[in-house]
Amino acid sequence: xxxxxxxxxxxxxxxxxxRMLSLFPDLQLLANLESVExxxxxxxxxxxxxxxxxxxxxxxxxxxxxxxxxSTKAFIIYTTAFDQxxxxxxxxxxxxxxxxxIMEEDL
Numbered sequence: 001x002x003x004x005x006x007x008x009x010x011x012x013x014x015x016x017x018x019r020m021l022s023l024f025p026d027l028q029l030l031a032n033l034e035s036v037e038x039x040x041x042x043x044x045x046x047x048x049x050x051x052x053x054x055x056x057x058x059x060x061x062x063x064x065x066x067x068x069x070x071s072t073k074a075f076i077i078y079t080t081a082f083d084q085x086x087x088x089x090x091x092x093x094x095x096x097x098x099x100x101x102i103m104e105e106d107l
Contacts, residue, residue, distance in 0.1 A: 005053070055079055
């Protein structure tokens with residue numbers, strides 16, 4: 001099983017991504033986090049996943065702030081409506097950059 005975390009502050013987008021990921025039986029969702037603060041706290045207290053799906057713009061900052069505070073070896077797939085963060089994303093363990101709305105074939 002590939003342990004996975006979603007970081008997404010928009011509840012409908014988080015639910016949609018969770019539904020889409022449920023199509024992959026090898027993925028185990030450990031947490032659905034909504035903010036930089038919540039994610040930093042969760043990563044500080046839990047075993048890190050192998051894969052993270054993360055929105056970039058969150059209500060309390062950019063998800064990059066999480067990974068500047070917490071070191072992780074997890075692969076990160078950024079999911080965002082903005083394309084201006086592409087270069088920075090690939091400098092922070094990113095393996096993909098999916099623009100919203102995410103399509104099943106992109107996963």
